[in-house]
Amino acid sequence: xxxxxxxxxxxxxxxxxxxxxxxxxxxxxxxxxxxxxxxxxxxxxxxxxxxxxxxxxxxxxxxxxxxxxxxxxxxxxxxxxxxxxxxxxxxxxxxxxxxxxxxxxxxxxxxxxxxxxxxxxxxxxxxxxxxxxxxxxxxxxxxxxxxxxxxxxxxxxxxxxxxxxxxxxxxxxxxxxxxxxxxxxxxxxxxxxxxxxxxxxxxxxxxxxxxxxxxxxxxxxxxxxxxxxxxxxxxxxxxxxxxxxxxxxxxxxxxxxxxxxxxxxxxxxxxxxxxxxxxxxxxxxxxxxxxxxxxxxxxxxxxxxxxxxxxxxxxxx
Numbered sequence: 091x092x093x094x095x096x097x098x099x100x101x102x103x104x105x106x107x108x109x110x111x112x113x114x115x116x117x118x119x120x121x122x123x124x125x126x127x128x129x130x131x132x133x134x135x136x137x138x139x140x141x142x143x144x145x146x147x148x149x150x151x152x153x154x155x156x157x158x159x160x161x162x163x164x165x166x167x168x169x170x171x172x173x174x175x176x177x178x179x180x181x182x183x184x185x186x187x188x189x190x191x192x193x194x195x196x197x198x199x200x201x202x203x204x205x206x207x208x209x210x211x212x213x214x215x216x217x218x219x220x221x222x223x224x225x226x227x228x229x230x231x232x233x234x235x236x237x238x239x240x241x242x243x244x245x246x247x248x249x250x251x252x253x254x255x256x257x258x259x260x261x262x263x264x265x266x267x268x269x270x271x272x273x274x275x276x277x278x279x280x281x282x283x284x285x286x287x288x289x290x291x292x293x294x295x296x297x298x299x300x301x302x303x304x305x306x307x308x309x310x311x312x313x314x315x316x317x318x319x320x321x322x323x324x325x326x327x328x329x330x331x332x333x334x335x336x337x338x339x340x341x342x343x344x345x346x347x348x349x350x351x352x353x354x355x356x357x358x359x360x361x362x363x364x365x366x367x368x369x370x371x372x373x374x375x376x377x378x379x380x381x382x383x384x385x386x387x388x389x390x391x392x393x394x395x396x397x398x399x400x401x402x403x404x405x406x407x
Contacts, residue, residue: 098170100137103130105167108160109233111149119187119234164234168378179383181212186384188215190392191236193222193299194326195347200240203395215384224299228254231376237385238392239374253377259393260400261368264307265345266360267334267352268292274340275358281406284340286316286363293321295333295341301325307342310364331355342366349405368400 106116106127113127120127135142143150152160192200201219208215222241223230228251230236240259247256266284268275274288296305303320311318321339324330327347334341335355348359373393379385398404 097133097137100130100134101163101167103127104134104142104156104159105163107131107143107150108152108156108163111151113150121187165378168382179387181215181387183214184212184384184387185214186216187218188238188385188388189218189220189236190238190240191220191222191227191230192240194328195344196222196240196396198327198347198350199399200392200396204392207391207395212387215388227374231374234376237375237379238389239372240392240396241371242369243372243374247372250374255375255377255380257373257393259371259373259397261370262344262346262400263368263402264342264362264366265348266340266362267331267343267348267357268340268360269335269337270356270358272338272340272358274338275360278358278360280352280359281361283361284363286314289340289363290316290318292340293319293338295322295324295330295337295339296320297325297327297330297341297343298323299325306369307366310366314364331357344399345402345405346399371396371400 102120103116103122106119107113110116110119113131114124116122117124117127122130131142138155140155141153142156143152145151190196190201197219201217205217208217220230220236222239224241224244227236227239227241231239231254243250243256247258250256265281266289270276274292275284278284296303298305301323303323308318322333322337324333327343330341330343331351332355333339334357342362345359348357351357352359373389375385375389
């Protein structure tokens with residue numbers, strides 16, 4: 091191999107194919123056509139004097155040589171990007187894709203404002219929200235399926251891998267919701283306290299990504315010697331809001347979300363008859379992009395939007 095004549099842009103193609111296993115998916119990641127990726131792969135095979143991939147069904151399987159450079163190649167490309175980045179980063183001319191992994195809470199509380207900001211200040215950047223997988227979000231960051239993860243952590247911060255960067259954003263506090271016409275709440279004002287007897291006389295809708303019928307609040311409920319009846323579990327907050335708006339059920343949701351959409355869904359917000367601690371919400375990202383100008387700038391914009399969400403005094407009267 092003659093390194094002096096190697097087109098370094100080809101290495102980005104190699105990295106994308108290694109992680110996507112497909113020329114089509116690699117092209118989607120890089121903004122290239124399949125034919126352009128295939129042409130680049132042929133040039134790589136000639137330059138590196140290795141077949142690099144062989145086809146197995148619809149998947150490209152790396153040769154031993156290609157697999158051996160997979161992990162180091164990504165790190166070196168990230169370091170090269172930082173090395174060559176201009177210090178006078180200009181959002182208006184920046185190009186790139188930024189993927190945020192977060193649940194539908196962030197679809198409501200972050201994405202609309204962030205996309206509006208990008209439309210005005212960085213119109214050439216593509217913003218993508220991808221599914222939040224609580225158990226799998228670190229793998230998504232590792233494999234560049236996401237550039238930023240937003241949500242509660244399933245492990246302690248000090249137990250995260252050393253290559254994960256982490257920042258506490260806010261603590262999410264909670265409020266009860268019911269349809270305004272629900273007789274259990276029709277005689278109390280917004281944020282008025284619902285009696286404990288009324289609360290446990292009702293059936294409940296629970297937000298549960300996995301379908302489990304116990305959540306963090308059930309530990310508090312058990313200590314009260316009580317048990318609530320769960321009538322429905324749904325994997326998104328949007329589904330919770332819709333179900334509550336058309337049923338006699340109650341639910342617990344983040345107060346920031348409830349106050350944003352209560353009028354839209356015809357909801358009454360009420361104070362819970364027991365205390366729930368706020369849940370810490372974190373941002374996580376891979377160390378390789380910690381100093382990358384575009385990712386750094388986008389994280390700052392996202393953090394500026396979501397960090398105030400923990401200010402409960404701005405929601406309750």
